[in-house]
Amino acid sequence: MSEGAHLRQPEAGQPDASHKAILYLEGLNVSFDGFKAINDLTLYIDSGELRCIIGPNGAGKTTMMDIITGKTRPNSGQAWFGQTVDLLKLSEPEIANAGIGRKFQKPTVFESHSVAENLELAMHGNKSVWYSLRARLSGEQQALIDATLHTIGLTDHYHQQAGALSHGQKQWLEIGMLLVQKPHLLLVDEPVAGMTHQEMERTAELLTSLAGKHSVVVVEHDMDFVRSIANKVTVLHQGSVLAEGTMDDVQNDQRVIEVYLGE
Amino acid sequence: MFITRILQNDRGGQIMLAVLALVLVLVPVLNLLVPEGNFLHMPTYLVTLLGKYLTYALLAVAVDLVWGYLGILSLGHGAFFALGGYAMGMYLMRQIGDRGVYGNANLPDFMVFLNWKELPWFWQGFDMFWFAMLMVLLVPGLLAFVFGWLAFRSRVTGVYLSIITQALTYALLLAFFRNEMGFGGNNGLTDFKDILGFSLQSDNTRMTLFVLSGLALAGGYLLCRYIINSKLGRIVVAIRDAESRTRFVGYRVEHYKVWVFTVSAMLAGVAGALYVPQVGIINPGEFSPLNSIEIVIWVAIGGRATLYGAVLGAILVNYAKTVFTGLMPESWIFMLGALFVLVTLYLPQGLAGLVQQFQAKGWLQRRAAA
Ligand SMILES: Nc1ncnc2c1ncn2[C@@H]1O[C@H](COP(=O)(O)OP(=O)(O)OP(=O)(O)O)[C@@H](O)[C@H]1O
Ligand SMILES: [Mg+2]
Numbered sequence: 001m002s003e004g005a006h007l008r009q010p011e012a013g014q015p016d017a018s019h020k021a022i023l024y025l026e027g028l029n030v031s032f033d034g035f036k037a038i039n040d041l042t043l044y045i046d047s048g049e050l051r052c053i054i055g056p057n058g059a060g061k062t063t064m065m066d067i068i069t070g071k072t073r074p075n076s077g078q079a080w081f082g083q084t085v086d087l088l089k090l091s092e093p094e095i096a097n098a099g100i101g102r103k104f105q106k107p108t109v110f111e112s113h114s115v116a117e118n119l120e121l122a123m124h125g126n127k128s129v130w131y132s133l134r135a136r137l138s139g140e141q142q143a144l145i146d147a148t149l150h151t152i153g154l155t156d157h158y159h160q161q162a163g164a165l166s167h168g169q170k171q172w173l174e175i176g177m178l179l180v181q182k183p184h185l186l187l188v189d190e191p192v193a194g195m196t197h198q199e200m201e202r203t204a205e206l207l208t209s210l211a212g213k214h215s216v217v218v219v220e221h222d223m224d225f226v227r228s229i230a231n232k233v234t235v236l237h238q239g240s241v242l243a244e245g246t247m248d249d250v251q252n253d254q255r256v257i258e259v260y261l262g263e
Numbered sequence: 264m265f266i267t268r269i270l271q272n273d274r275g276g277q278i279m280l281a282v283l284a285l286v287l288v289l290v291p292v293l294n295l296l297v298p299e300g301n302f303l304h305m306p307t308y309l310v311t312l313l314g315k316y317l318t319y320a321l322l323a324v325a326v327d328l329v330w331g332y333l334g335i336l337s338l339g340h341g342a343f344f345a346l347g348g349y350a351m352g353m354y355l356m357r358q359i360g361d362r363g364v365y366g367n368a369n370l371p372d373f374m375v376f377l378n379w380k381e382l383p384w385f386w387q388g389f390d391m392f393w394f395a396m397l398m399v400l401l402v403p404g405l406l407a408f409v410f411g412w413l414a415f416r417s418r419v420t421g422v423y424l425s426i427i428t429q430a431l432t433y434a435l436l437l438a439f440f441r442n443e444m445g446f447g448g449n450n451g452l453t454d455f456k457d458i459l460g461f462s463l464q465s466d467n468t469r470m471t472l473f474v475l476s477g478l479a480l481a482g483g484y485l486l487c488r489y490i491i492n493s494k495l496g497r498i499v500v501a502i503r504d505a506e507s508r509t510r511f512v513g514y515r516v517e518h519y520k521v522w523v524f525t526v527s528a529m530l531a532g533v534a535g536a537l538y539v540p541q542v543g544i545i546n547p548g549e550f551s552p553l554n555s556i557e558i559v560i561w562v563a564i565g566g567r568a569t570l571y572g573a574v575l576g577a578i579l580v581n582y583a584k585t586v587f588t589g590l591m592p593e594s595w596i597f598m599l600g601a602l603f604v605l606v607t608l609y610l611p612q613g614l615a616g617l618v619q620q621f622q623a624k625g626w627l628q629r630r631a632a633a
Contacts, residue, residue: 069511096513108508110501120494121501122512129522132495181512 013080015099015184017047022185022215023068028077030063030239037063038074039239045185050211052226053219054250055236056259061219062105064236065187068097069102076188081185097127101183105190105219107170111163115173119145119163122177144180151206152176167194175206186210188218192225204228235259269489275571275615276488280481286313287477291470307466311541312585314473316578318538321480323561323577324570325530328487330559331464332496332566333523334503335420339428340531341555342401342435345545347441347532352452352545353386354395355463372454373447383445392459392478399536400529407528408521415517415524420506429552436550451546458540469541476537480574483530490526499523560603566615575614611633 005159015022023045028036038060045051053061066072067079079087085098096102110118123141124131135144149155152172157165162173171191178186188207192200200222208229210216220226226233226247233250235243243253252257273515290313293305316508316632322344329335361368365375370382388394410431414424442448461468490496502516510516541543548554565576584591588595610617 023607071507071511091515092510093515094571096511102511104508107507110504110508112500113497117497121497121509124513127513127515129495129518132498133490133493135494177512258497 007044016084017082019083020046021255022047022049022082023217024078024080025064025068026078028064028067028074028079030067030072030074031058037239038067041077041236041240042144043217043234043241047215048212050208050216050218050229050231052230052233053217053236054221054223054226055242058235060239061236062189063239065102065189065217065219068095068187069100074216093127096181096183099182099184099186100187101178101181102187103171103174103178103189103191105193107167109162109165109170111161111175113162114159115157115162115165116145116149116159118173119148119176119180123180124182148176148179151179153202168196168199171195172199175203184214186216188216190223191218192218192220200225201228251253266485269485269492273571274486275569275618276484279571279574280484283477283481285476290473294470307469310410310473311469314469314476314536314541316581317473317480318534318541319477319558319561319581320574320577321476321534321537321539322531322558323381323565323573324480324483324487325527325534326558327562327567327570327573328490328530329524330562331518331570331573332491332503333499334423334506335520336559337428337431337527338425338552338559340527340558341552342550343407343528344535344538344554345432345435345547345549346403346406347399347437347512347535347626348539348545349446349452349535350389350395350398350532351536351539352455353389353398354392355458355540357386357390358458359454362456363454371447371452373442373450374445377442379445379469385445386553396536399532403528403532403535404525406462407525410474411521411524414519416449416519416546418517429555433552436547436552439550447546449547451544452539453544453546455540455543463529463540463543468582472537472541476541478532479537483533484570484574486526488532490523491570495519495522497574497617510595539578550571557599560599562613563603564606564613566613569613569615572613572615579614 023043025041025043028041055061063072068076068087070090081087081098083114087095110121152175154172171194192203207216230247233247234241235250235256237259243250243256271440290310294310297304326340329337354373363372367373383622429525438444439446440449455463457463498514498519502519543611561580562573564580566572584595587598606613
């Protein structure tokens with residue numbers, strides 16, 4: 001570290017993004033039974049950035065998120081959260097508690113719990129066993145739940161079982177779960193699948209409003225949606241970065257056009 | 264009040280505990296106050312039989328906690344029950360003192376028979392009631408903790424976990440069969456005389472044990488309901504429904520599993536400890552893998568993830584077992600199997616589910632009539 005680094009010590013719980021980037025993926029490789037799903041992938045996400053990741057089916061987008069969140073271990077490579085947190089050494093809950101939240105491609109909510117309980121469970125805070133036995137919702141937490149329900153438009157579904165929600169509502173609920181988790185880095189896998197045009201616009205608004213204070217990585221197939229939110233787009237293909245730049249750059253890139261037309 | 268708050272949304276539990284309270288009052292009256300010969304008199308053997316059912320019910324509640332709510336199909340809970348039973352049995356053996364066949368005040372009969380000269384280290388302290396009671400909780404608890412820690416940390420789940428719980432109880436069965444283990448081998452521990460100085464043959468002692476079994480069931484039930492109502496309970500159900508999702512919101516799933524598994528094992532141990540003085544014997548047969556499977560069947564028949572269903576299932580199935588093994592001893596196991604198949608096919612929510620269905624129907628009819 002450079003001189004005087006101690007003066008810039010991150011506050012507790014904050015990832016050390018003193019070198020601009022919050023996420024470092026370097027030289028990652030993953031193979032499933034010999035098939036290379038991730039192939040020498042190198043990618044940096046800046047602190048406060050909103051990055052879109054696109055790519056054809058099977059490009060390795062979800063697998064990349066699996067690596068970041070500890071679900072899949074790479075065969076080789078590095079993955080760092082800020083300067084100090086080696087993601088490859090942490091378990092899934094440790095990564096979550098370090099401040100990385102994730103929304104899954106297939107919406108996964110706790111089906112037999114109510115909408116509000118889903119938020120309660122996802123909320124940031126002490127997650128130990130003995131603490132949970134005695135935990136009560138504080139006024140502050142209750143307020144956060146109410147505010148979040150308002151944001152995701154599910155206030156009227158407070159007591160409803162999450163399993164009974166529509167596909168789009170489950171998407172929203174999962175986004176809400178992500179919000180109450182208060183992560184520094186949000187990984188959002190295909191958030192608008194199954195949403196109406198209006199809902200898509202609200203999602204776009206929400207995600208852009210999060211950027212700045214948070215870093216957001218969005219994987220999405222819907223190009224209009226990507227265009228509406230992205231400054232910077234990364235194209236993944238066969239497990240590595242094919243192109244990176246603004247939406248226009250990327251869409252005019254010859255290799256990208258080939259990949260998408262060849263589909 | 265604390266208890267009413269725990270039972271707030273638990274209709275089945277309220278009814279079950281009310282019936283239990285009634286039974287705990289009525290049975291002593293019918294047994295001790297109504298004179299023998301009167302047709303209302305309840306013979307003591309029946310009291311003890313009921314007491315045995317109550318310990319089974321507590322065991323079933325313990326299994327429902329891990330299976331119904333945490334989603335772990337334990338086919339080894341009989342082992343925790345038996346260990347609790349052995350801890351109690353060891354105390355009762357020491358209580359015999361010099362009244363055994365060999366009249367040896369320092370050694371239980373079977374040790375004299377084996378030509379042992381002194382009490383093995385792991386029998387030390389069991390002459391003290393409080394120590395034995397501590398072991399009733401600690402031994403099953405510790406085994407569950409170590410077993411759970413190893414199994415859940417390596418993320419063994421589903422059928423594989425069920426199989427290793429069967430292996431666990433089977434291994435203990437084989438171990439306890441060996442005379443060298445020092446637990447009475449094949450014969451187990453028996454010929455008990457008294458507990459805390461009270462004769463186990465007396466009506467009063469038997470009644471006390473019956474009432475204690477009922478109180479233990481009520482206490483165990485309330486404890487489990489309290490756990491399930493807490494945030495911890497909601498996390499446990501989340502683990503059952505979407506284990507990996509629970510990890511991604513930051514919960515250490517294996518800690519939760521080990522905790523619940525250990526609590527459940529301790530409850531099973533308490534049930535075993537109350538069972539042994541009432542039936543008068545504990546032997547390695549209690550570790551039989553089949554026993555553990557039977558417990559799961561009680562819970563399935565009563566209705567999973569309701570707690571009171573487990574109580575209902577344990578008592579009804581064991582009552583049926585008492586009746587049918589009296590009539591045709593060989594056919595019971597087939598009947599139990601058939602019952603299990605029928606329930607899984609036609610009553611996936613068990614008897615508790617059936618009750619809930621009727622309630623829902625009645626409600627609809629009343630609404631339609633209105
Ligand atoms: N656990 C696994 N075992 C075997 N193969 C896998 C596994 N996970 C992913 N794959 C394969 O790795 C490749 C990349 O999958 P991934 O899910 O990361 O793609 P994606 O970019 O998210 O695609 P989509 O847009 O369809 O979601 C695919 O060919 C997939 O079949
Ligand atoms: Mg994907």
